[in-house]
Amino acid sequence: MKKYNFILTGLIVLLCIFVLILSKDFPEGFRGSGLGPGFFPIVIVVIMLILAGLNLLETFRMKDKSISFSWSTIRLPLFLISSVVVYTALFSVLGFILDSLVFLFASMTFLKVKWLKALIVAVAVTLVLYLIFRTVLRIPLPRGILGV
Amino acid sequence: MTSFFDLYTLGIPYVFNFQVIGMLLLGVTAGVIIGALPGLTATMAVAVMTPLTFGMSTYSSFALLLGAYCGGVYGGSITAVLAKMPGTPSAMMTAIDGYPMGQRGEAGKAIGIATVSSFIGGLISVIILSIFAPAIAEVALKFSAQEYFAVSLFGLSIIAYISPGSMVKGLLSGCIGLLLATIGCDPLSGYPRYIFNNVNLLGGLEMLPVLIGIFGLAEVLTVAEQKLSEIKTTKQIGRILPTWKELKRVMPSILRGSPIGVVIGAIPAAGGTIAAIIAYGIEKRFAKHKDELGTGAPEGVAAPESANNASTGGAMIPMMTLGIPGDAITAILIGALLIHGLEPGPLLFKNHPDVVSAIFILMALSNLAFLGIGLLGAKAVSKVINTPMGILLPVIMLLCAVGTYAIRNSFFDLGVLIIFGLIGYLFNKGKVPAAPLVLGLILGPILERNLRRTLVLSKGDLTTLFTRPISAVFLVLTVLVMFSPFLLQKIKDIKGKKS
Numbered sequence: 073m074k075k076y077n078f079i080l081t082g083l084i085v086l087l088c089i090f091v092l093i094l095s096k097d098f099p100e101g102f103r104g105s106g107l108g109p110g111f112f113p114i115v116i117v118v119i120m121l122i123l124a125g126l127n128l129l130e131t132f133r134m135k136d137k138s139i140s141f142s143w144s145t146i147r148l149p150l151f152l153i154s155s156v157v158v159y160t161a162l163f164s165v166l167g168f169i170l171d172s173l174v175f176l177f178a179s180m181t182f183l184k185v186k187w188l189k190a191l192i193v194a195v196a197v198t199l200v201l202y203l204i205f206r207t208v209l210r211i212p213l214p215r216g217i218l219g220v
Numbered sequence: 221m222t223s224f225f226d227l228y229t230l231g232i233p234y235v236f237n238f239q240v241i242g243m244l245l246l247g248v249t250a251g252v253i254i255g256a257l258p259g260l261t262a263t264m265a266v267a268v269m270t271p272l273t274f275g276m277s278t279y280s281s282f283a284l285l286l287g288a289y290c291g292g293v294y295g296g297s298i299t300a301v302l303a304k305m306p307g308t309p310s311a312m313m314t315a316i317d318g319y320p321m322g323q324r325g326e327a328g329k330a331i332g333i334a335t336v337s338s339f340i341g342g343l344i345s346v347i348i349l350s351i352f353a354p355a356i357a358e359v360a361l362k363f364s365a366q367e368y369f370a371v372s373l374f375g376l377s378i379i380a381y382i383s384p385g386s387m388v389k390g391l392l393s394g395c396i397g398l399l400l401a402t403i404g405c406d407p408l409s410g411y412p413r414y415i416f417n418n419v420n421l422l423g424g425l426e427m428l429p430v431l432i433g434i435f436g437l438a439e440v441l442t443v444a445e446q447k448l449s450e451i452k453t454t455k456q457i458g459r460i461l462p463t464w465k466e467l468k469r470v471m472p473s474i475l476r477g478s479p480i481g482v483v484i485g486a487i488p489a490a491g492g493t494i495a496a497i498i499a500y501g502i503e504k505r506f507a508k509h510k511d512e513l514g515t516g517a518p519e520g521v522a523a524p525e526s527a528n529n530a531s532t533g534g535a536m537i538p539m540m541t542l543g544i545p546g547d548a549i550t551a552i553l554i555g556a557l558l559i560h561g562l563e564p565g566p567l568l569f570k571n572h573p574d575v576v577s578a579i580f581i582l583m584a585l586s587n588l589a590f591l592g593i594g595l596l597g598a599k600a601v602s603k604v605i606n607t608p609m610g611i612l613l614p615v616i617m618l619l620c621a622v623g624t625y626a627i628r629n630s631f632f633d634l635g636v637l638i639i640f641g642l643i644g645y646l647f648n649k650g651k652v653p654a655a656p657l658v659l660g661l662i663l664g665p666i667l668e669r670n671l672r673r674t675l676v677l678s679k680g681d682l683t684t685l686f687t688r689p690i691s692a693v694f695l696v697l698t699v700l701v702m703f704s705p706f707l708l709q710k711i712k713d714i715k716g717k718k719s
Contacts, residue, residue: 076650084392091399094414107675109406109413112668113399120395127388149441149645153638156437156617160634163625172622176614183610190611197615201622209275211626 077131084124088117148183155179167216168205172198227354227569231578234279235585243280244582247287248589254288255295256307256601257612259443262292263308263548267435268616270428270556271623278560278575283582285556289549290342290532290586293492294594297334297525298601301327302453307605310492310528313500317513317520324516328458328598329466333518334525335594336462337474341526342587344478345485345533349540350580353569356541360566365673366684368542370691370698372663372670375488375544376656377701382490383653387705390656393647397660398667400425407669420632427555429624429636430661434654435548436620437637438644440613453605460598470522476502481527485534488659491547492528492535499527533583540564540576544663548655551662559627 091113098110159175166174176194181187205211234240247269254265265288273281296311301318314334321330363371376398380390403414404424415421477499484495503523504513513520535546536553543564545551557564562572569576593601624637647654678684686692 080650080652084396087396087399091414098413099409099411107672109409109411111672113402113413116395116398116402120392120399123388123392123395127386127392130386130388145445148444152441152444152613152617153437153642153645155614156621156638156641159618159621160631160638163631163634168622172618176618179614179617180610183613185608185610193611193615197618201618204272205622205626209272209626211275212629213622213625 074131074134077127077134081124081127081131084120084127088120088124091117151182152179155182163216164214165216167218167220168213169198169202169220170216170218171214172201226573227577228350228580229577230574231279231576231581234574235283235578235581239277240279240283240582241585243276244283244287244585245589247284248291248586248593251288251291251293252295252298252590252593252601253604255292255311256298256605257607258299258303258305258307258605259439259446259609260612260616261308261435261439262289262296262310263435263552264439264616265289265292266549266552267432268619268623270552270559271432271626273556274559274627278562279578279582281556281560282575282579285553286579286582287586287589289553290529290583291590291593292549293529293532294335294338294342294525294590295601296528297338297521298331298594298598299453299605301330301334301521302457302602303605310496310531311525312493313496313524314521316500317515317517320514320516321518321521322454325456325458326516327454327456328460329462330516330518330521331457331598332460332462332595333466333470333521335460335591335598336467337470337477337522337526338529338594339587339591340474341478341481341528341530342532342590343584344526345482345530346580346583346587347533348479348482349533349536349583353537353541353576356537357566357569360541361570363542363566363690364688365670365677366688366691367694368666369670369674370685370694371488371542372544372667374694374698374701375538376659376663376667377698378488378490379656379659380653381701381704382494383655385651385653389650389652393652393654394656394660397657397662398664399660400430400657401661401664402668407665408672418632420630424665425661426627426630426633426636427558427661428552428627429633430640431552431555431658432620432624433637433640434644434647434658435552437617437641438648438654440616440620441641441645442648443609444613453602457599457602460595466518470518473503473507473519473522474526476506477523477526478530481530482534484527485531485546486537488538488544488546491549492531495527495531495534496524499523529587536579536583540568540579541566543666545659548658551658554662 095110095113098108100108162171173194177190180190205213251265254260255262266285269288293310296306296308297314299307300311300315301322304315304319306312306315318330376394380387380394383390403421405412480499481495484490503519507519509517535550538544538546539550554564624633644654
């Protein structure tokens with residue numbers, strides 16, 4: 073937890089510096105009032121730097137509780153988020169129906185749902201969503217290689 | 221010329237038709253089920269359903285979302301009674317007495333009392349909302365830049381204070397939200413900021429993909445970390461409809477819990493969970509059978525359940541009158557209003573009295589709907605609680621992705637969804653509250669516009685913020701909130717020295 077906190081504080085300071093660099097070429101405010109587009113972000117950055125300092129103090133004083141980044145805890149979240157990335161990447165190629173079927177079936181079987189159950193749920197959910205989005209709400213979804 | 225009663229009657233013809241009522245029932249049913257499923261929250265229910273409302277009429281979409289909101293906050297209590305874990309965070313306190321009641325074979329009684337308490341609490345809150353919101357909107361019409369700045373700042377500081385974990389982290393999270401809000405064209409000069417030559421960012425970050433990422437996707441990832449084992453639930457439920465005698469016993473608790481819920485709900489960013497905690501605390505002091513609390517006393521179910529549902533109407537007050545969300549769900553509802561070209565705030569009451577009136581009526585009907593569903597269908601809902609996470613998580617994720625895409629057929633939004641899903645997950649892991657980030661993102665433009673307007677009008681003189689009474693009060697409150705942890709520590713130290 074301590075280590076995570078230090079990393080977090082460091083990231084925040086980096087973010088602040090990044091914003092400051094990006095804001096340095098912003099135009100001046102109205103008649104030199106200093107209230108240009110950069111005014112508000114810079115106020116926030118200053119506040120954040122103060123808070124980051126406070127957070128650092130807090131971190132030094134706190135007892136070290138561990139947060140686990142071990143493989144067994146982050147394995148499932150990591151798999152799930154990657155599967156969404158893959159789903160997105162294949163969305164227009166495979167089309168909504170095929171992509172959703174593959175996504176649901178693959179991630180359910182990975183989460184140890186029996187394959188027959190996973191197949192039935194995948195087909196049912198895909199069909200229901202297709203009906204809702206295409207037929208009821210008339211929202212165009214990618215047709216992909218199936219053409220539907 | 222609009223008359224006083226228009227705010228209550230104008231919506232009637234729009235609400236009472238087949239389609240809108242159908243959507244309401246659908247929203248409440250889905251809300252109760254998602255609320256009852258452990259790990260899936262009422263917030264998630266509303267976040268996932270918002271993109272579905274894109275092609276609907278304003279009335280149908282609010283029927284669906286308000287139904288899911290009220291139903292979701294109620295639904296958590298069923299799981300609290302049957303499985304000791306809250307279905308949605310605001311039902312946390314209900315488990316303390318609800319679960320022992322279930323163990324005694326009184327699960328049905330506990331669910332029945334929770335249902336009726338939620339209904340009465342919700343209904344009282346709608347009545348208070350519909351009486352006070354128009355009056356507050358009237359006052360808010362006279363607000364100028366200073367007041368808006370002060371009220372928004374207060375909202376932001378209180379969410380940082382209330383969020384679990386360290387207040388400094390809450391404030392940092394809020395600041396990140398404020399920074400993210402500055403992406404896009406500067407509201408006053410039109411100068412594009414932090415857009416990295418990406419046209420998609422010119423209008424700023426789209427709100428809904430961020431919200432669905434943080435309240436949908438990130439929650440799924442966090443749940444996936446825990447063991448995906450099945451939950452043991454009490455099988456024997458019994459009679460649900462409470463008797464007159466049982467109701468008479470808990471009525472004082474309901475009537476204490478409801479106003480607490482409304483008031484806590486109306487404080488920007490303090491939602492149903494806190495309302496329930498405080499209501500339970502009050503019960504411990506004032507209830508007639510206070511010694512039984514914790515061992516399965518019906519009062520311990522009635523008070524927090526009436527309070528958390530009463531917070532719904534309370535949370536709608538600042539959302540509708542000022543555009544400042546009362547909790548995470550009303551933050552999403554702001555996004556839903558914006559989809560339909562409606563900006564929440566005092567002008568909503570002047571320009572769209574029909575919508576305001578419809579919202580009042582729909583909220584009252586939502587409460588009525590979950591009363592029916594709870595009393596008649598709680599047994600059916602209890603069967604769904606055991607749906608394995610292995611099925612639920614992929615389905616919710618698919619809904620997040622397709623819903624986000626459906627908002628404006630944009631792959632860029634899907635990227636935003638994934639990034640904020642990850643950010644939300646990392647926040648959860650580091651015990652950094654994510655709600656302040658969302659509030660910062662919503663309040664950012666309001667804060668910035670009004671701060672700069674104040675400074676331009678007063679030629680850089682900040683004292684103008686303190687010479688106007690309403691803004692002065694809220695700024696003093698903000699300072700008090702910010703320093704309260706330090707003050708409390710000091711008081712403790714002094715007390716410690718004395719003894």
